[in-house]
Amino acid sequence: MERLAIDGGAAVRSNKPRMLENDIFEQEELDALMEVARQKKLRRAEVTLEYEKAIADYFGVKHAIAVSSGTTALHIALAAFGIGPGDEVIVSPYTFVASDTCVLEQNAIPIFADVDPRYLTLDPADVERKITKRTKAIIPVHILGTPVDMDPLMELARKHNLWVLEDCAQAPGATYHGKRVGTIGHVGTFSTISGKITSTGEGGFVTTNDDDLFEKMWGYQDFARKRSLGMASKFHWGLPCTNYRITNLQAAIGLQQMRRIDALLAKRDANARYLTNRLQNVPGIQVLPKPAWGERVYYYYAIRIQPEMLGSDMLNFAVALAAEGIYDLSYLGTSRWIIPQHMQPLFVNKTGYGGTKCPFECPWYDGHVEYGPGLCPEAERACEQVFWLSSVNPLLQVQDLDDIATAVEKVANAFVDKKRAGIPIHYATNDQRDKIEFMERVYQK
Ligand SMILES: Cc1ncc(COP(=O)(O)O)c(C=O)c1O
Numbered sequence: 001m002e003r004l005a006i007d008g009g010a011a012v013r014s015n016k017p018r019m020l021e022n023d024i025f026e027q028e029e030l031d032a033l034m035e036v037a038r039q040k041k042l043r044r045a046e047v048t049l050e051y052e053k054a055i056a057d058y059f060g061v062k063h064a065i066a067v068s069s070g071t072t073a074l075h076i077a078l079a080a081f082g083i084g085p086g087d088e089v090i091v092s093p094y095t096f097v098a099s100d101t102c103v104l105e106q107n108a109i110p111i112f113a114d115v116d117p118r119y120l121t122l123d124p125a126d127v128e129r130k131i132t133k134r135t136k137a138i139i140p141v142h143i144l145g146t147p148v149d150m151d152p153l154m155e156l157a158r159k160h161n162l163w164v165l166e167d168c169a170q171a172p173g174a175t176y177h178g179k180r181v182g183t184i185g186h187v188g189t190f191s192t193i194s195g196k197i198t199s200t201g202e203g204g205f206v207t208t209n210d211d212d213l214f215e216k217m218w219g220y221q222d223f224a225r226k227r228s229l230g231m232a233s234k235f236h237w238g239l240p241c242t243n244y245r246i247t248n249l250q251a252a253i254g255l256q257q258m259r260r261i262d263a264l265l266a267k268r269d270a271n272a273r274y275l276t277n278r279l280q281n282v283p284g285i286q287v288l289p290k291p292a293w294g295e296r297v298y299y300y301y302a303i304r305i306q307p308e309m310l311g312s313d314m315l316n317f318a319v320a321l322a323a324e325g326i327y328d329l330s331y332l333g334t335s336r337w338i339i340p341q342h343m344q345p346l347f348v349n350k351t352g353y354g355g356t357k358c359p360f361e362c363p364w365y366d367g368h369v370e371y372g373p374g375l376c377p378e379a380e381r382a383c384e385q386v387f388w389l390s391s392v393n394p395l396l397q398v399q400d401l402d403d404i405a406t407a408v409e410k411v412a413n414a415f416v417d418k419k420r421a422g423i424p425i426h427y428a429t430n431d432q433r434d435k436i437e438f439m440e441r442v443y444q445k
Pocket residue numbers: 069070071072095096098099141143167169170190191192193203204
């Protein structure tokens with residue numbers, strides 16, 4: 001058995017720089033940025049319109065609006081749907097927190113439905129079980145780049161008169177039965193924060209074919225202005241309003257990124273395929289299956305570990321991989337280590353602004369909601385087993401991918417051997433365990 005680095009052996013990757021997760025920023029992006037600066041037109045103007053046209057063309061939709069983030073994209077969509085106090089919105093527990101907290105910004109109630117354990121995407125059967133007379137919308141999340149099974153959700157939406165907001169932050173370019181995600185529900189939202197498939201540092205956009213939603217969303221991202229009356233006009237709708245505008249600086253970069261999106265996706269796909277080829281027969285881990293209903297893209301590369309075969313939980317596995325030099329333990333406290341959203345302290349404690357329990361216990365809400373373990377067992381299991389292994393950033397080299405695969409192979413084989421030999425595995429420190437198990441302590445309070 002090859003000695004693991006954590007047991008004192010040689011690391012698979014040592015004396016090499018950290019794996020690259022940088023933005024793709026070439027001469028074209030730099031020139032575009034400089035041009036905006038030269039024109040002294042930094043705020044939202046013509047370049048943003050050009051960027052929005054490029055987005056709409058790529059997705060084959062009537063409208064796109066570029067905004068300040070993927071989170072604010074979610075907000076303007078829900079606002080345009082007219083979601084408000086007393087309404088319920090069905091959300092996913094296996095996602096980044098923004099997909100769920102956007103509902104709270106409308107003073108509405110997020111209701112968690114479980115995920116399909118194969119693809120980690122909303123399970124339509126559980127969504128159906130969660131629908132009540134208060135339900136107004138569903139937010140399917142194409143997590144990791146995997147398309148959600150949209151037809152049954154759209155059918156439920158038609159039957160119960162619900163809005164569908166596709167959170168495509170991790171999935172631009174993925175398709176469902178040949179259609180790009182973000183064009184199937186009433187609105188699609190995307191994020192272009194660094195690390196996403198196209199990047200503008202911070203940023204996001206919405207896509208829609210609905211003229212009315214387009215006008216409303218445009219208004220909500222810019223102080224409830226009417227688009228036809230222009231940028232500096234005053235509050236024409238008399239609606240709650242705010243500022244979620246993007247700048248021309250970001251749009252100029254985004255436009256270049258949209259021009260290279262297919263190449264970026266192809267390189268990510270090639271990187272992911274390389275990893276899959278190397279990892280598919282490693283004992284104790286499974287590569288994630290692809291759904292038959294569409295083509296996924298790769299935002300991030302995740303694997304499923306089999307704790308029974310490895311004789312270890314995911315944290316020991318991560319700590320051993322970190323010692324091999326291919327995993328960064330600072331991910332433990334971040335969104336790269338997914339926790340079930342319905343077990344977040346925010347939801348469990350029903351924390352509202354100003355120390356209230358609003359909107360969870362709002363008088364406008366005639367339902368009752370409690371959050372905590374047991375609500376979505378498949379998502380909870382996935383959070384124990386699905387390991388966000390590595391970026392598939394286009395800048396990664398074959399040598400980087402080989403290091404990742406070799407380390408996973410080495411650690412998995414060693415764990416399986418230890419299990420067979422009856423050697424218990426306790427690599428994780430209490431400190432590391434604390435970083436991922438905080439929600440259990442919150443719940444026990
Ligand atoms: C699934 C998902 N939804 C929403 C967001 C929010 O996007 P942003 O960070 O641009 O606000 C992100 C990423 O950050 C995400 O991964």
